[in-house]
Amino acid sequence: MSRVGLNPIIVPTETQYSFKEQVFSVNSQKGNLSLKLDDGFVILEQDSTIIIQRPNDNKDVKAKHGLYRSLIANMFEGLSKGYKRELELHGVGYRASNSGQKLDLSLGYSHNIVLQICDEVNVKTENEKGQNPKIILESYDKELIGAVAAKIKSLRKHDPYKGKGIRFVGERGRRKAGKTASS
Numbered sequence: 001m002s003r004v005g006l007n008p009i010i011v012p013t014e015t016q017y018s019f020k021e022q023v024f025s026v027n028s029q030k031g032n033l034s035l036k037l038d039d040g041f042v043i044l045e046q047d048s049t050i051i052i053q054r055p056n057d058n059k060d061v062k063a064k065h066g067l068y069r070s071l072i073a074n075m076f077e078g079l080s081k082g083y084k085r086e087l088e089l090h091g092v093g094y095r096a097s098n099s100g101q102k103l104d105l106s107l108g109y110s111h112n113i114v115l116q117i118c119d120e121v122n123v124k125t126e127n128e129k130g131q132n133p134k135i136i137l138e139s140y141d142k143e144l145i146g147a148v149a150a151k152i153k154s155l156r157k158h159d160p161y162k163g164k165g166i167r168f169v170g171e172r173g174r175r176k177a178g179k180t181a182s183s
Helices: 059-080 142-154
Strands: 016-020 023-027 032-036 042-046 049-053 083-090 095-099 102-106 113-116 122-126 134-139 165-168
Touching: 023 059, 032 059, 049 059, 059 142, 083 142, 095 122, 134 142, 142 165
Parallel strands: none
Antiparallel strands: 016 023, 023 032, 042 049, 083 134, 083 165, 095 102, 102 113, 122 134
């Protein structure tokens, strides 16, 4: 069984946190995040670190212990450093542009797809000649930025035969051989 929940969490200096009525909140200049913990979980403070203690050793409680530790560590990292996701559009004529929080995608369909991105996620697009168009997402909420990136990716999934689609930068898509003509 994993022992992730036993690891201490280092608190960055630019963030403040509070734990009241089983709700853990973190604040910084970038924004606010909160998480509701199950009954019995206790947060202990030591110097500039936090340790989460579980109420008992049941299997589901151990699993939530590790989960809560990871979520709280992600909250601190997001509000101090932030998260960044980059997506590439692979395909002839695929384009991306944005005006503010509206993302306009041309993905080979008969119409353009316009997405309104939430205010917590900053969106930028890069269209350089000779390079695949890029969509750059930045946010302090790891869960939210992952959901937005997954939604954008689902608009044109990677095609293993032609190699077209939306992928994360550096992601390698599997290529399959097509049918061969019989002679």
